[in-house]
Amino acid sequence: MILSRQKPWEEILGYLDGENNIFILGCNGCAQASGTGGPEQVTEMKSKLEETGKKVTGSAVIDFLCEKALVKSRLRSKVGQLEAADSILVMTCGVGVQAVAASVNKVCHPACNTVNLGGSRGEWQGSERCVECGDCLLEYTGGICPLTACTKGLISGQCGGASKGKCELDPAKDCGWELIYERLKQKNQLDILRRFIPPKNWDKMMPEVEIMATSRWALERTEPEGEGLK
Numbered sequence: 001m002i003l004s005r006q007k008p009w010e011e012i013l014g015y016l017d018g019e020n021n022i023f024i025l026g027c028n029g030c031a032q033a034s035g036t037g038g039p040e041q042v043t044e045m046k047s048k049l050e051e052t053g054k055k056v057t058g059s060a061v062i063d064f065l066c067e068k069a070l071v072k073s074r075l076r077s078k079v080g081q082l083e084a085a086d087s088i089l090v091m092t093c094g095v096g097v098q099a100v101a102a103s104v105n106k107v108c109h110p111a112c113n114t115v116n117l118g119g120s121r122g123e124w125q126g127s128e129r130c131v132e133c134g135d136c137l138l139e140y141t142g143g144i145c146p147l148t149a150c151t152k153g154l155i156s157g158q159c160g161g162a163s164k165g166k167c168e169l170d171p172a173k174d175c176g177w178e179l180i181y182e183r184l185k186q187k188n189q190l191d192i193l194r195r196f197i198p199p200k201n202w203d204k205m206m207p208e209v210e211i212m213a214t215s216r217w218a219l220e221r222t223e224p225e226g227e228g229l230k
């Protein structure tokens with residue numbers, strides 16, 4: 001289970017500045033269970049966007065947005081609505097937004113933050129990973145997570161050590177920031193690299209005290225070896 005929360009409305013609206021036609025994508029998996037991106041929230045978001053004068057060209061709620069093959073097959077029937085949109089507002093966790101951004105050549109905006117539950121999640125068959133930083137940065141990086149794609153977890157650009165597209169610390173791995181650059185170029189968003197990324201609140205990388213008191217935390221917590229349920 002990946003827990004998410006919707007980003008503040010002003011932040012979402014800021015992402016959509018200058019765009020009039022939006023396609024909304026929700027997730028019937030963890031985002032539905034989190035109350036952030038299921039059918040109900042997608043319908044609410046549609047109304048809110050229309051109240052601001054934006055046109056919603058279409059919407060879809062897919063069982064698991066983190067599964068790229070599923071995303072591609074389910075969106076085949078929505079090609080016209082996607083083509084009419086300036087961007088996709090993706091209402092799910094960081095893994096799902098990354099999977100959608102990798103599957104569709106369209107600007108993808110994250111509508112949610114992934115809440116820290118004490119570790120890395122999204123161990124799906126895809127390569128997308130999220131460390132639950134609590135303040136999703138995918139808006140600025142073409143939908144590639146800088147915290148997991150860059151070996152050093154840099155959030156404001158390349159370290160300068162890459163060689164032939166490979167990371168200086170791990171030559172077997174593509175440089176995350178070169179991937180981000182290529183993705184932004186592909187989506188005609190290179191201007192984002194000139195934008196100021198607000199300082200990150202690293203406190204959000206820690207589970208909140210309130211969350212640690214819930215049964216969800218007890219169920220999700222990785223037990224040290226030999227200390228599982230008895």
Ligand code: SF4
Pocket residue numbers: 093094095113114129130131132133134135136137138145146147148
């Ligand atoms: S920036 Fe990365 S770690 Fe943070 S929520 Fe988004 S995908 Fe997860």
Ligand code: SF4
Pocket residue numbers: 149150151152153154157158159160161162163166167168169170174175176177178
């Ligand atoms: S070479 Fe690229 S992936 Fe490696 S640490 Fe530097 S910026 Fe990050």
